Amino acid sequence: xxxxxxxKFRRGxxxxxxxxxxxxxxxxxSRWSVLIFLALRNHTLRFSELRRAVGGVxxxxxxxxxxxxxxxxxxxxxxxxxxxPHVEYxxxxxxxxxxxxxxxxxxxxxxxxxxxxxxxxxx
Numbered sequence: 001x002x003x004x005x006x007x008k009f010r011r012g013x014x015x016x017x018x019x020x021x022x023x024x025x026x027x028x029x030s031r032w033s034v035l036i037f038l039a040l041r042n043h044t045l046r047f048s049e050l051r052r053a054v055g056g057v058x059x060x061x062x063x064x065x066x067x068x069x070x071x072x073x074x075x076x077x078x079x080x081x082x083x084x085p086h087v088e089y090x091x092x093x094x095x096x097x098x099x100x101x102x103x104x105x106x107x108x109x110x111x112x113x114x115x116x117x118x119x120x121x122x123x
Contacts, residue, residue, distance in 0.1 A: 028098055032057055032065040037102040044090040074098055
């Protein structure tokens, strides 16, 4: 079945190396982004709270990932004008849309982790 060219460009073409949606896919599906989406799912969190929630992430990697997520419009950074500085992060409406997709993947992984680990042992 042939696809209309207008549909192809509107949707993006992830398999094409030059498609800008590839960079977005890379950012959205990075380990830290996925975990940040899950951590912010029902919460607005300060940087330190987010770092504790996402176990194992370095301060540098968390800051970089949050910066990318903010650039892409998935996360809102709220800076309060107080001393000491107080910064919070929450998902934007666009971020909530992506989070819904990420939760589906996370749920599937959790439900199938034993099957996957069993397969690894066979290999």
